[in-house]
Amino acid sequence: MVELTRGVAPGIVGAIDLGGVRRVVDVGGGHGALLCAILEAHPAVEGAVFDLEHAREGALALFASRGVAARASFVAGSCFDAAPPPADVYVMKSVIHDWDDARSLQIVGKCREAIADGARLLVVEPPAPTARGNATLDWILTFSDINMLVNTGGRERTEAEYRALLEAAGLCVTCVREAPSFFRVFEAVRA
Numbered sequence: 175m176v177e178l179t180r181g182v183a184p185g186i187v188g189a190i191d192l193g194g195v196r197r198v199v200d201v202g203g204g205h206g207a208l209l210c211a212i213l214e215a216h217p218a219v220e221g222a223v224f225d226l227e228h229a230r231e232g233a234l235a236l237f238a239s240r241g242v243a244a245r246a247s248f249v250a251g252s253c254f255d256a257a258p259p260p261a262d263v264y265v266m267k268s269v270i271h272d273w274d275d276a277r278s279l280q281i282v283g284k285c286r287e288a289i290a291d292g293a294r295l296l297v298v299e300p301p302a303p304t305a306r307g308n309a310t311l312d313w314i315l316t317f318s319d320i321n322m323l324v325n326t327g328g329r330e331r332t333e334a335e336y337r338a339l340l341e342a343a344g345l346c347v348t349c350v351r352e353a354p355s356f357f358r359v360f361e362a363v364r365a
């Protein structure tokens with residue numbers, strides 16, 4: 175995931191607006207490949223990865239190797255049991271598709287608990303197509319859907335399904351931004 179995310183992170187960072195943002199938390203951020211790209215592009219921003227303890231060592235190593243350790247921290251916790259630490263912006267990339275609808279709703283619900291007025295959640299996933307069209311996208315998302323089903327019990331979702339999930343958790347989707355490699359950024363605030 176670090177290598178996959180390293181490749182697409184600059185494009186995702188370019189697609190999102192972090193003007194005026196002081197603190198970003200990457201929920202299920204793994205080793206922080208996306209957070210590092212955010213901090214590199216925004217020198218006034220500080221951030222944290224919120225993930226299970228097993229990701230700590232890799233995250234701290236990546237922060238150091240990317241020269242952002244002074245502005246990055248790691249917070250251990252489960253996104254099912256605890257709200258992420260305070261931030262202006264929460265990013266969550268390639269996490270929801272690992273889980274079924276009930277578990278996904280739990281994760282987004284915990285994020286909602288943390289989202290204060292003026293804060294935002296950015297869910298970064300490539301939505302599944304609703305009709306055949308782009309052969310590359312069809313192949314990638316079909317493969318990934320089966321991969322998630324077999325290996326994690328999760329699934330790929332259409333844009334409408336991501337919107338419905340976020341809204342079911344008490345959030346309001348304010349925009350959906352395009353990013354490279356078929357990713358979309360679903361930007362949501364408290365409803």
Ligand SMILES: C[S@@+](CC[C@H](N)C(=O)[O-])C[C@H]1O[C@@H](n2cnc3c(N)ncnc32)[C@H](O)[C@@H]1O
Nearest residue numbers: 175179202203204225226251252253254267268
């Ligand atoms: C597919 S990886 C995505 C990592 C990263 N967001 C990226 O895109 O490179 C899913 C991440 O969810 C994390 N995760 C799994 N269960 C979790 C939990 N209960 N609480 C927090 N993070 C969890 C994993 O440790 C892993 O880092």
